[in-house]
Amino acid sequence: MSRLLITGASGYLGQRVAYFAQQTTIWDKVYSQTWRNPPTAGEHVACDLADQAQLEALLEQIQPTAIIHTAAVTPAMGPAMTDQALWAVNVQASATLARWAAQHQVRLVHVSSDAVWGGREAAYTESDVPAPIHPYGASKAAGEAVVAALDPQAAIARTSLLYGQNPLDPNTTMALAMLRGERHGVLFTDELRCPVFVEDVAQALIELAQKPSLYGIFHLVGPQILSRFELGQALLAWNGIDSTGLPAGTTTASGLRRPSRVVVDNRTTQSQLSTILRSIDDVTRR
Ligand SMILES: NC(=O)c1ccc[n+]([C@@H]2O[C@H](COP(=O)([O-])OP(=O)(O)OC[C@H]3O[C@@H](n4cnc5c(N)ncnc54)[C@H](OP(=O)(O)O)[C@@H]3O)[C@@H](O)[C@H]2O)c1
Numbered sequence: 001m002s003r004l005l006i007t008g009a010s011g012y013l014g015q016r017v018a019y020f021a022q023q024t025t026i027w028d029k030v031y032s033q034t035w036r037n038p039p040t041a042g043e044h045v046a047c048d049l050a051d052q053a054q055l056e057a058l059l060e061q062i063q064p065t066a067i068i069h070t071a072a073v074t075p076a077m078g079p080a081m082t083d084q085a086l087w088a089v090n091v092q093a094s095a096t097l098a099r100w101a102a103q104h105q106v107r108l109v110h111v112s113s114d115a116v117w118g119g120r121e122a123a124y125t126e127s128d129v130p131a132p133i134h135p136y137g138a139s140k141a142a143g144e145a146v147v148a149a150l151d152p153q154a155a156i157a158r159t160s161l162l163y164g165q166n167p168l169d170p171n172t173t174m175a176l177a178m179l180r181g182e183r184h185g186v187l188f189t190d191e192l193r194c195p196v197f198v199e200d201v202a203q204a205l206i207e208l209a210q211k212p213s214l215y216g217i218f219h220l221v222g223p224q225i226l227s228r229f230e231l232g233q234a235l236l237a238w239n240g241i242d243s244t245g246l247p248a249g250t251t252t253a254s255g256l257r258r259p260s261r262v263v264v265d266n267r268t269t270q271s272q273l274s275t276i277l278r279s280i281d282d283v284t285r286r
Contacts, residue, residue: 001028001029001065002026002027002028002029002065002066003027003028003029003030003031003062003063003064003065003066004021004026004027004029004030004031004064004065004066004067004068004209005031005033005045005059005062005064005066005067005068006018006021006030006031006032006033006042006067006068006070007033007049007067007068007069007070007071007093007097008033008034008069008070008071008072009032009033009034009039009040009041009042009044009070010032010034010035010036010037010038010039010040011070011071011072011074012076012162012164012167012169012170012198013070013111013159013162013198013201013202014032014034014039014070014071015039015040015041015167016164016198016199016201016202017068017070017202017205017206018030018032018039018040018041018042019040019041019202020199020202020203020206021041021042021068021206022041022042024206026206026210027065027066029043030042030043031043031045031062031064032044032045033045033046033047033049033058033071034046035047035048035049035071045058045062049071049088049089049093050085050088050089050092050093052092052093052096055093055096055097056096056100059096059097059100063104064106065106065107066106066107066108066109066209066210067097067101067106067107067108067109067209068109068111068205068206068209069094069097069108069109069110069111070111070205071089071093072089072090072111072113072140072143073085073086073088073089073090073136073139074136075136076170081136083135086135086136086138086139087139087142090136090139090140090142090143091139091142091143091146094110094143094146094147095146095147095150097110097147098110098146098147098149098150098151098154099150099151101151101154102150102151102152102153102154107153107154107209107212108147108151108153108154108155109154109155109157109205109208109209110143110144110147110154110155110156110157111157111159111205112140112143112144112156112157112158112159113136113137113140113158113159113160114158114159114160114193114194114221114259114262114264115132115134115136115137115140115259116130116131116132116137116140116141116144116158117130117131117132117137117259117262118131118132118133118137118259119133119258119259119260119261119262120261121261122263123263123264123265124262124263124264124265125219125265125268126216126217126218126219126265126268126269127217130144130145133257133258133259134257134258134259137259144156144217148216152215153212153215154215155208155209155214155215155216155218156216156217156218157201157204157205157208157218157219157220158217158218158219158220158221158264159196159201159220159221160193160194160195160196160221160222160262160264161193161194161195161196161228161231162195162196162197162198162201163195163196163197163198163231163235163280164197164198164199165238165239168239169198169235171195171228171231171232171235172232172235172236172239174232175187175232175233175235175236175243175246176236176241178232178246178247179236179241179243179245179246179247185247185249186229186247186248186249186254187227187228187229187231187232187246187247187248187249188227188228188229188248188249188250188251188254188258189227189228189229189230189248189249189250190227190250190251190252190260190261191227191228191251191258191259191260191261192225192226192227192260192261192262192263193225193226193227193228193231193262193263194221194222194223194224194225194226194262194263194264194266195221195222195224195226195231195280196220196221196222196277197222197277197278197280197283200220200222200275200276200277200278200283201220201277203275204218204220204273204275204277205220207273207274207275208273214272218269218272218273219264219265219266219268219269220266220269220277221264221266221277222266222277222278222279222280223266223270223277223278223279224279224280224281225263226280229246229248231280232246233246234280234284237284238283238284
């Protein structure tokens with residue numbers, strides 16, 4: 001009997017992975033692990049990933065035959081994103097999953113982030129070595145390193161700013177709040193990323209989970225480069241909202257130290273997948 005374990009199934013990405021995984025007949029059973037919030041699809045299994053013994057007990061109990069590891073401590077957690085939580089979940093739990101997967105010859109797809117880089121003019125390829133500049137990025141880079149070391153057969157999938165309508169993504173929600181004056185701040189015109197439709201990433205992760213011949217690093221990002229401000233404009237337009245008055249600014253003026261230009265090349269990954277990682281123009285033109 002085939003059993004898929006999705007970690008972080010209540011998260012923005014994990015919800016969509018669980019939804020699509022349940023639509024397929026690939027796995028006999030889909031287990032959705034969460035911590036504080038319930039999942040919207042799959043059979044719920046609760047586990048605090050910061051507790052290694054709890055995680056090991058969960059793995060022994062459900063004996064997954066494949067794992068898609070989306071759970072992470074992310075900036076969405078605000079002040080709860082402590083160094084200790086970053087280490088316990090993004091590094092230690094990833095190591096536990098990778099060790100278990102390698103020992104049991106179970107397929108592991110580990111989700112990582114473009115936050116492993118600090119920004120530069122040239123695009124980053126799958127073979128570029130991580131060089132993070134903040135604690136979250138450092139924890140994701142360390143997570144990648146332990147997974148690659150403990151389970152060299154794992155797929156490590158880096159993604160970028162995720163967007164979608166069902167449910168509405170955090171970037172649109174933030175732009176909307178700024179536009180309505182409910183939230184202070186600006187959207188940066190000098191912070192560039194390769195945003196990607198959450199449903200394309202979810203489908204690509206499911207594809208990777210089925211293809212153990214694909215291992216190492218993969219770039220699940222969109223092919224279009226947008227600033228945070230341009231992304232805000234595009235997402236508001238997609239949702240039928242006039243973005244006139246959306247506040248713009250620069251990271252330079254803000255004085256914040258953030259990765260500026262993180263352009264991620266997805267061409268090698270795209271050539272290996274049948275799931276198309278679409279541009280925002282293609283997605284929003286539907
Ligand atoms: N969102 C983006 O734009 C983006 C960009 C690049 C990379 N990524 C990567 O994509 C993945 C998913 O991100 P996301 O934005 O979907 O995350 P998210 O919405 O912040 O959700 C995080 C998930 O991790 C779970 N989690 C956190 N701490 C946990 C703990 N101690 N024990 C068990 N579960 C825990 C949460 O469970 P509860 O809800 O139950 O607390 C939730 O399901 C992450 O690996 C992230 O690094 C995301």
